[in-house]
Amino acid sequence: MTDVAEEFAAYVASRQRALVRTAYLLTGDLHEAEDLVQSALTRTYLAWHRIRDRNSVDAYVRRVLINEHHSWWRRAWRRAERSTDTLPERPGAADSRFEERDEMWELVQTLPPRQRAVVVLRFYEDLSPTEIAAALGCSVGTVGSQTSRALAALRARYEQSPDASEATRRRAGSGHGNAERGA
Incomplete structure (x- = not known):
């Protein structure tokens, strides 16, 4: 293996799991996330010799990951089939905090x-x-x-959610919470 290939392999070994987690949050699907990361890493490998500042590799890979995701999303949107079936109710989570978090990430997928x-x-x-x-x-x-805009859309969608409790709706509507820190 060449020095470049070894250096890239070391980078992938150290960052792949984190990249898949980020891609999963972008796509909402583990298999799509893995494919997205592979595609982004392939593009990154092809440009590896042009990345002079090795401290900025993460920023470069994130940029490629997001650009690749946008391209996939545009292609998927053009050929998307609209399902008319209703999905069954999902089983309830044991802890309402996990339920709210899962619901929020589902809402993020609609942005x-x-x-x-x-x-x-x-x-x-x-x-x-x-x-x-x-x-x-x-x-x-x-x-x-x-x-x-994203937080306003999430807040509005969450307030309209049939699963949101009254206390949660009040909290979401108040504009307070750690989601708005420094944004």
Whole structure:
């Protein structure tokens, strides 16, 4: 194996699980997430010789991951079939905190790709608005507006959710909570 291949293999070995988790939050499907990461890593490997600052590899890979996801989403949207079947009720979770978290991530999946990416990078990856702007190739102001729109959409959808308790609806409607920290 060449030095470049060994260096890339070491990077993949150390970061693949985290990348799959991020991709899962973007796609909502483990198999799609794994495929997305493979596609992003393939593109990254082809450009590995151009990445001069090895400290910025994570930012570069996240950017490729998000761009690749947007491309997949656009292609899927064009050929998507609309299901008319109703899905069965999902079994209830033992702990309401897990239930609320699962419901919130389901709602995140309904956001447009850019807003979903901002939410994942901000609240899961814990990136700063500046880092998100670099990953998405936009301004910090755009990150702020996309975050605000995403949170407003999530709040509205959650308040309308039949499973949301009255206390949770009040909490979501108040605009308070750790989801709005620094966004």
